Amino acid sequence: MEWLNNYVRPEVARGIGQLIGINISFVVVMMVVAYTVLAERRVLAFIQGRLGPNRVGYGGILQPFADLLKFIFKEEITPAKATKFVYFLAPIIAVTAAFMPMIVYPFGPTINLPFFGPVTLVVARFDIGLLYVLGITSVGVYGIALAGWASNSKYSLMGGLRASAQMISYELSLGLSLVGVVLLSGTLDLYGIVEQQSGWYGMHWNILFQPLGFIVYLISAIAETNRVPFDLPEAETELVAGFHTEYSALKFALFFMAEYINMFTVSVLATTLFLGGFNGPGVATFPALGVVYFMAKIFFFLFLYIWLRGTLPRFRFDQLMNFGWKFLLPLAILNVILTASVMFETDSCYADCFTIHSLRRTGYRLRRLDGSPAQPALRGHLADRRFRLAGVPLRDARRAVYRRRAGHSLRGRDHGARRLRHHAA
């Protein structure tokens, strides 16, 4: 979009670009949501030996729009004793909070568009991207809790209470499971995290170093989005429909949309943080391929959700809480501790290597005290058992050292830089 700079001030140009980006990603997210609903119905039907909606358009392709029209034209019913304003506000909170994280989704790498020039497929990059996503999605709980309370219906209230308790509990393990990734990458910028996973022909994914974190994240994410087997807030066989029992027409549609957007959001996070985002073989050569990879990974997660729904029964509320607090949370904490200690080990190793290496290069002569020849210090250190335990391969470690020596202040690796200064002094 650089060509715009010729006509307007750069801030304005960036603003225009972001506005366009927001609109495009809004449409993309909405379409994905609409077709996730359709896919859910069709895939579930396939699992259950039914047909599913297949009458509107070819193979039911227009069903989401038919549903939307129906939602718009249905009668809006407000319970007589509902707290009107809050009742009205709740779905708006839910859907707004669901939509807002969309600006940091890294849809793809920088691609060259005809007439536009290079375009980076993300609306906004900022250093607290992940924190922003977690914070905003937590606000969605308000929508649900308020909906349950404002409807003035007992089933809604129980659904709302369950939802808030569940989402707050699982938020903990969800957040903690991401800490490992953040420690590894040293940044909270989602785009930056994706970029860091671009090594190994686009297969240098964090899931290889964070398998435990990934599992914890996946389970908490399912619970966070109230999906089977954690769909207690809207358990239709117990609470009729949970917090949205009393909602109809477009207000119900907003909740419905919010749920599916949240599914999309957690899938995006899983993809971005653990599965390398848009990275994959060949992305370096054909950047447009990145978008395909990104969407494919997202659809894999969405399919997983649907598959689970077709297979599993539902937890009971106390079991759900036990599972969250007594199993997932300790597991997430364990993951953080493991990651942190491994990082500490490797980091001190890096530092030692670097010190030895840089001293040798500046002309110092060193001798190992244990008597072995002072030759390849770096290689020896990297072949250290501790190092291999850490699971960080040789080449990357070397590259990290190299980058440090070259004076690259890597984003977020301040502790490393500090150490560097310390050694230099």
Next chain:
Amino acid sequence: MSQDIERQEQIETARSTTESSYSAPTTEAINALRSEHQDWVGEIKEAFGETTFVVPREYIFAICTHLKTAPGFEFNLLADICGVDRGQEEEPRFEVNYHLFSTTKFHRLRLKVLLNEDDVHVPSVSGVWRTANWHERETFDLFGVVFDGHPDLRRILLPDDWQGHALRKDFPLRGYEPYSLT
């Protein structure tokens, strides 16, 4: 016609050998009960392979308590309570039938209490078997038989404000007037 008479005879003979009739308590046990408590059992009917004790209503609780545990009976499961309206002109008009079953001896017994129309009160047996609770409520609902000592004698099938008792013979099949639930 002669063919028909023949067949009728066949049916008669078949009836005497009807299979799958239920076993009843042994004669010794029944005799022991009668000799011990003369008043409890008014009449003993045997028909279609079933045994029926006609019990005066004041003894129904006592005999049920006894039959539940007494050796030779052990009727620990109350299968059913069922009211009968024999018609307005009959006196006694109402019957309450208790169908007992034993999960250890697998035999069955029917107790029958006869009630006059002007005094439809029976002692409740819900203290003996808890399952009697709903059966008695149903009988109360549909026949108006009052079970004294029942913990929660309310209508069960029909609405609380229903007038009359639907299974009485003088209650018309279609009711008195269109009933609206609202």
Next chain:
Amino acid sequence: MSVSTKNLPPQFEVVDRPLDTQMTISMGPQHPSTHGVLRLELVLDGEMVIKCTPDIGYLHTGMEKLFEYKKYQQGIVITDRMDYLNPLGNNLAYVMAVEKLLGLEIPERAQVIRVLFCELQRIASHLVWLGTHALDIGAMSVFFYAFREREKILNLIEAASGGRLTPSYFRIGGLMMDIPAGFERRCKQFTDDFPKAVGEFHTLLSGNRIFQSRTQGIGIVSAEDAIDLGLTGPSLRGSGVGVDLRRVNPYSGYEKYDFDVPVEQGCDVWARYMVRMREMTESHKIVLQALSRLRPGSVKADAPKVVLPDREAMKTHMDALIHHFLIVAEGFNVPAGEIYHAIEGSKGELGCYIRSEGGPKPARVHFRGPSFVNLSALPHMVDGEMVADVVAVIGSIDIVLGEIDR
């Protein structure tokens, strides 16, 4: 110590009360998992059930009253509509009670076909139970798999009787008509596939940790309590009491079949689940045996005053025509007396009490519906459990509101 407003001095009045921790919710009659129009009044403390009061009667249609206005043979149609998941069982209880009063001898072939269909119907009923029970607990797909299998049974029943849900296949004195040609083959197809389907259900549910933790230790009812509360059928056998009327009070020749009576000692929802699952396998065994016992013969008792003659005989024989006319127009007289006949329905002891005063219409017909009695035990089972367990327990006692309300 509880604070009461009873002793409040008269010059005061209550303006606002402190927040109550208890909440009364009305579950049903329009609720997805009360299996029809059952209404439960639940007093909850948080999610814990303090008190549960079932409220029934929303489906009351006065069937027992209607029986008194219908001839004996017309009553069969009413029985179909009681436990609509087990109509052939209802048919059987009713027609056997009338047959006992009449003293009819039923031909062997009719007996075998009755057993065959009763067991098919038991499987179908259990399949509906399985599907809805799993759906209540949240496993959605099992519902469709169970109904897919049930569809095959309904097709079989339709082939024989013309009706799927309300077959009225058993008639006083035998059957409506003989099974159609090729029925054995179609039945065989079903029986060949069925074990695989049961295996699927076991894989999806029995082996599922979530399902196990949702059912084990829930809705406990001890053997003594179960008998005291009048539980029968699978619900009783789940509490370790092995009473099956097919075994202990055999009828229709059940004593000649080789089958097990599944008993579980768990007393909980899981035990009742396992009993029913194993019962399906046993019923499958009985169906196979019944198929192998089918011998050519009549399916109607030799009682021209009671049993409708063949169409062919009616059109060629004068006496058959007269009998047909009399049975249809006036009905047949049943000797005075009373009878209580109980069979093992799919849900428990299905008893039919008939009192005859000699005419063509019964003086009183009463059905002892197992659902009715089993439901009355619900408050005992759910006491102190959680809301989510209430639906699990309702599923485990397998109620049909058509039978409860009659």
